[in-house]
Amino acid sequence: xxxFELIRxxxxxxxxxxxxxxxxxxxxIGDDCAQVQIPEGQTLVFSMDTMVEGRHFPFDxxxxxxxxxxxxxxVSDLAAMGAKPAFFTLGLTMPESxxxxxxxxxxxxxxxxxPIGLLLVGGDTTKGPLTITLQxxxxxxxxxxxxxxQAQVGDDIYVTGTLGxxxxxVPIVTGEMHISAARxxxxxxxxxxxxxxxxxxxxxxxxxxxxxxxxxxxxxxxxHITTASGVGAKIRLADLPVSDELRDWQxxxxxxxxxxxxxxxELCFTAPKSAREEIQLITQTLHLPCTIIGEITESGFEVEGxxxxxxxxxxx
Amino acid sequence: xxxFELIRxxxxxxxxxxxxxxxxxxxxIGDDCAQVQIPEGQTLVFSMDTMVEGRHFPFDxxxxxxxxxxxxxxVSDLAAMGAKPAFFTLGLTMPESxxxxxxxxxxxxxxxxxPIGLLLVGGDTTKGPLTITLQxxxxxxxxxxxxxxQAQVGDDIYVTGTLGxxxxxVPIVTGEMHISAARxxxxxxxxxxxxxxxxxxxxxxxxxxxxxxxxxxxxxxxxHITTASGVGAKIRLADLPVSDELRDWQxxxxxxxxxxxxxxxELCFTAPKSAREEIQLITQTLHLPCTIIGEITESGFEVEGxxxxxxxxxxx
Numbered sequence: 001x002x003x004f005e006l007i008r009x010x011x012x013x014x015x016x017x018x019x020x021x022x023x024x025x026x027x028x029i030g031d032d033c034a035q036v037q038i039p040e041g042q043t044l045v046f047s048m049d050t051m052v053e054g055r056h057f058p059f060d061x062x063x064x065x066x067x068x069x070x071x072x073x074x075v076s077d078l079a080a081m082g083a084k085p086a087f088f089t090l091g092l093t094m095p096e097s098x099x100x101x102x103x104x105x106x107x108x109x110x111x112x113x114x115p116i117g118l119l120l121v122g123g124d125t126t127k128g129p130l131t132i133t134l135q136x137x138x139x140x141x142x143x144x145x146x147x148x149x150q151a152q153v154g155d156d157i158y159v160t161g162t163l164g165x166x167x168x169x170v171p172i173v174t175g176e177m178h179i180s181a182a183r184x185x186x187x188x189x190x191x192x193x194x195x196x197x198x199x200x201x202x203x204x205x206x207x208x209x210x211x212x213x214x215x216x217x218x219x220x221x222x223x224h225i226t227t228a229s230g231v232g233a234k235i236r237l238a239d240l241p242v243s244d245e246l247r248d249w250q251x252x253x254x255x256x257x258x259x260x261x262x263x264x265x266e267l268c269f270t271a272p273k274s275a276r277e278e279i280q281l282i283t284q285t286l287h288l289p290c291t292i293i294g295e296i297t298e299s300g301f302e303v304e305g306x307x308x309x310x311x312x313x314x315x316x
Numbered sequence: 317x318x319x320f321e322l323i324r325x326x327x328x329x330x331x332x333x334x335x336x337x338x339x340x341x342x343x344x345i346g347d348d349c350a351q352v353q354i355p356e357g358q359t360l361v362f363s364m365d366t367m368v369e370g371r372h373f374p375f376d377x378x379x380x381x382x383x384x385x386x387x388x389x390x391v392s393d394l395a396a397m398g399a400k401p402a403f404f405t406l407g408l409t410m411p412e413s414x415x416x417x418x419x420x421x422x423x424x425x426x427x428x429x430x431p432i433g434l435l436l437v438g439g440d441t442t443k444g445p446l447t448i449t450l451q452x453x454x455x456x457x458x459x460x461x462x463x464x465x466q467a468q469v470g471d472d473i474y475v476t477g478t479l480g481x482x483x484x485x486v487p488i489v490t491g492e493m494h495i496s497a498a499r500x501x502x503x504x505x506x507x508x509x510x511x512x513x514x515x516x517x518x519x520x521x522x523x524x525x526x527x528x529x530x531x532x533x534x535x536x537x538x539x540h541i542t543t544a545s546g547v548g549a550k551i552r553l554a555d556l557p558v559s560d561e562l563r564d565w566q567x568x569x570x571x572x573x574x575x576x577x578x579x580x581x582e583l584c585f586t587a588p589k590s591a592r593e594e595i596q597l598i599t600q601t602l603h604l605p606c607t608i609i610g611e612i613t614e615s616g617f618e619v620e621g622x623x624x625x626x627x628x629x630x631x632x
Contacts (some may be wrong), residue, residue, distance in 0.1 A: 026359060030544070031464050032396040032528050033361035033454075038354045043342060045349035048451065050407040052444035080348040091366040091407065091449040124449070128368035133407040133440070133449040135364065138349070148347050212348050228346070 003097040007125045010102045011090070016110040017120045025087060025119060034121040036087065042139040044086075047077035053130035058174045063101045065192040066132070067108025074134040075118065076196040076213040076265040082146055082205025083138030085116045085198065090123035091133035116198060146204075146211035146269065151229035155209055155270035155296040158279065160197050160288055162243040163218055164254055165190035167261020179249075186245050194265040201267060203282045211269035217262045220312030223301055225270065235294030237305035259303065260312055270296050319413040323441045326418045327406070332426040333436045341403060341435060350437040352403065358455040360402075363393035369446035374490045379417045381508040382448070383424025390450040391434065392512040392529040392581040398462055398521025399454030401432045401514065406439035407449035432514060462520075462527035462585065467545035471525055471586035471612040474595070476513050476604055478559040479534055480570055481506035483577020495565075502561050510581040517583060519598045527585035533578040535626045539617055541586065551610030553621035575622060586612050 011017060012029050019025045027035035038044050051070055053059055071088070078085055090109075094101075113120065118136065169191035171177035172184060179187075197213075204211065210229060214221050218240070226233050240258040247254045271279060276292075283290035294304075303310070327333060328345050335341045343351035354360050367386055369375055387404070394401055406425075410417075429436065434452065485507035487493035488500060495503075513529075520527065526545060530537050534556070542549050556574040563570045587595060599606035610620075619626070 026458065027361075027461075027463070032393040033363045033399070035397070035456075035458075035461060036360045036362075037458060038360060044352045044354060044360065045343075046352075046405070046438070047349045048405045048407050048439050048449075050409055050440045050442045050449065052409055052442050055443060077348040081351070083349070089362070089364045089451060091364050091451075093366055093368055093447055122362070123364050124366045126366045126368050127371060128447060129445045131409055131444060131447050133364075133366070135405060135407075135451050140351075142342065142351075142353060145343075145351060147343070 004125070006099060007097060007102060010099065010106055011120060014106045014110050014120065016113040016118070019119060022119060025121060028119070028121045039139060041141060043142045044137060045078065045081045045083045045140055045145070046135055046137040047074060048133060048135040049074045050131065050133045063105040064108035067105040068112050069192050069194065070132050070134055071109050071112045071118065072194045072196050073215065073265060074136045075116070075198065076194065076215065078136055078138040079197045079201035079267060080146070080211050080213040081138065081140055082144060082201045083140040084202060085118040086137050086139050087119040087121045088113065088134055088136040090120060092123065093126045093128040093131040095128065095130060144205050146208050148210055148212055148225050149228040151210040151225050151231050151270040151296050152272070153231055153296055153298055154273065156273055156276065156292045157222070157233060157235060157268070157270050157294045157296060158290055159214070159218065159241055159266055159268050159293055160200055160290050161264070161266040162241045162289070163214065163264050163266060164246050164257035164261050165243055166194065166263035167257045168246055168250060183249060191263065194263070196265055197267045197288070200283065200286055200288050203286065204269060204279065207275045207278055208269040208271045211267060214264050214266050214268050215262055217260045217312035218268065219259050219303065219310045222268055226301060232297040232299040232301060233294060234297050234302040234304065237303055239291065239293045241289060241291040256308065259306060260310065262312060320441065322415060323413060323418060326415065326422055327436060330422045330426050330436065332429040332434070335435060338435060341437060344435070344437045355455060357457060359458045360453060361394065361397045361399045361456055361461070362451055362453040363390060364449060364451040365390045366447065366449045379421040380424035383421040384428055385508050385510065386448050386450055387425050387428045387434065388510045388512050389531065389581060390452045391432070391514065392510065392531065394452055394454040395513045395517035395583060396462070396527050396529040397454065397456055398460060398517045399456040400518060401434040402453050402455050403435040403437045404429065404450055404452040405437060408439065409442045409444040409447040411444070411446060460521050462524050464526055464528055464541050465544040467526040467541050467547050467586040467612050468588070469547055469612055469614055470589065472589055472592065472608045473538070473549060473551060473584070473586050473610045473612060474606055475530070475534065475557055475582055475584050475609055476516055476606050477580070477582040478557045478605070479530065479580050479582060480562050480573035480577050481559055482510065482579035483573045484562055484566060499565060507579065510579070512581055513583045513604070516599065516602055516604050519602065520585060520595065523591045523594055524585040524587045527583060530580050530582050530584050531578055533576045534584065535575050535619065538584055542617060548613040548615040548617060549610060550613050550618040550620065553619055555607065555609045557605060557607040572624065575619065576626065
């Protein structure tokens with residue numbers, strides 16, 4: 001079998017490529033194009049993300065982790081649109097065809113993709129430095145799509161889960177820092193296994209004014225909302241949700257990490273004060289911690305209790 | 317301005333990102349996801365292609381050419397599905413942010429994308445070795461989609477245009493071979509400026525049984541049809557369409573290049589003999605040369621007049 005056929009067969013035989021029972025997928029892997037019939041009343045939303053070895057994840061990482069995290073981080077964009085995951089494509093560039101690596105990578109992707117109904121329907125495999133491009137696609141009703149540009153003055157600003165753990169984990173996953181085994185396991189997972197807030201995004205989409213996922217750091221991402229909406233924001237450093245594990249380990253920098261560190265893939269959204277009860281009901285039903293961290297203002301960007309430079313992930 | 321913002325502004329300000337008058341594009345560049353409303357009665361078809369510098373195109377090539385060819389080769393997959401081009405996403409990995417390079421690259425993409433109505437609606441830009449991933453999307457009626465798997469015994473096998481020029485051009489564009497200026501100009505264009513057969517694909521889709529674009533070499537690609545359809549093929553080497561320029565330059569190898577060389581992006585399709593008149597009418601109306609090169613058989617793969625190894629582009 002040629003290398004190319006071997007690679008294709010690894011992906012094609014994965015559970016995540018099984019189109020059985022999926023009436024929307026008319027053609028999957030194997031023709032010039034894939035073909036999809038979008039369900040009636042739905043629009044298509046999609047997002048493309050590229051991950052480069054040595055920049056977005058460490059060299060020689062576990063392919064199972066790489067696969068899982070690639071899907072998780074990309075699917076998080078669907079959560080921010082309140083969309084239901086539908087299918088994805090994979091552009092994989094790798095230095096050599098390594099069946100064992102590929103099988104583990106596919107297994108990692110499938111571990112998240114299969115249970116959420118995200119089907120692999122196509123892509124391309126090429127030879128070169130390890131680079132992974134995913135395009136994930138979801139369905140959402142036209143009128144129920146949260147956008148970055150709809151925040152309104154007086155809105156509460158919310159964040160799901162906790163922030164800062166993934167940024168704190170970076171020196172651990174790169175091997176620059178060594179810590180106790182228990183702490184290692186917790187933070188390793190917080191970097192490699194983010195939980196995209198899909199159900200929360202779908203449940204909240206009707207209630208929120210604006211929403212996005214926190215990938216580059218809260219301060220930077222929240223400013224994407226204020227800029228797109230033409231408003232300002234005032235948040236309180238002490239109100240940022242921080243895990244007990246992070247506070248125990250790094251009491252001095254925990255809140256700064258929560259403010260500026262990326263890679264947590266929680267949702268940040270704004271909603272009118274009148275929606276507080278409904279939002280509480282939704283997030284309690286989902287057992288998802290959700291914290292009000294501040295409020296949308298007329299202009300400016302203020303972080304009460306923070307002195308320092310507001311940074312964030314630099315894409316370039 | 318941050319590098320990242322600069323890159324985004326170059327793409328966002330291009331004519332190919334202008335969503336004005338496009339009711340199908342609800343959200344373009346700038347949110348967590350792009351959002352599209354598929355026109356009524358249409359299905360979505362899409363294809364992802366990755367191009368790596370030094371493998372799919374030479375190092376230090378003209379960014380204008382790289383941009384044009386990236387769109388052309390990827391859009392060719394839409395032609396093979398008889399689809400109307402609609403929108404695309406771009407995953408661009410490059411070693412450093414170079415505004416001049418980016419502007420020329422965007423101009424090359426727009427040169428083809430804009431006139432065919434292919435809108436840039438999103439993507440990702442990252443730092444790393446030059447790697448370009450495009451996903452192109454088109455619309456086609458569910459019942460009128462040519463597939464690779466529908467060839468029938470007795471079908472004529474057709475090829476549009478001429479074959480072999482792009483493969484002959486490779487040593488020229490890599491700089492390994494030097495030839496006269498006139499010849500250089502012709503073959504340089506044949507590699508860098510393929511003409512995806514979009515109109516032909518749309519016009520032929522109702523008439524053909526199966527269709528694909530010739531990207532990896534006729535012999536290899538035609539076998540994708542015969543394998544998927546569970547049939548065989550018999551073609552005649554002497555009937556392959558070859559340009560006068562290639563025959564003049566390389567009389568001995570012209571037909572072998574036409575059989576095994578890739579990168580021409582012509583359409584290969586099969587159709588019942590009863591459709592000959594209609595196909596002639598369509599291709600004459602489009603002023604597109606179209607040649608019958610053989611016939612679909614029960615089994616096997618035979619090339620009359622050819623002795624040698626049947627190769628083709630190796631993806632890995």
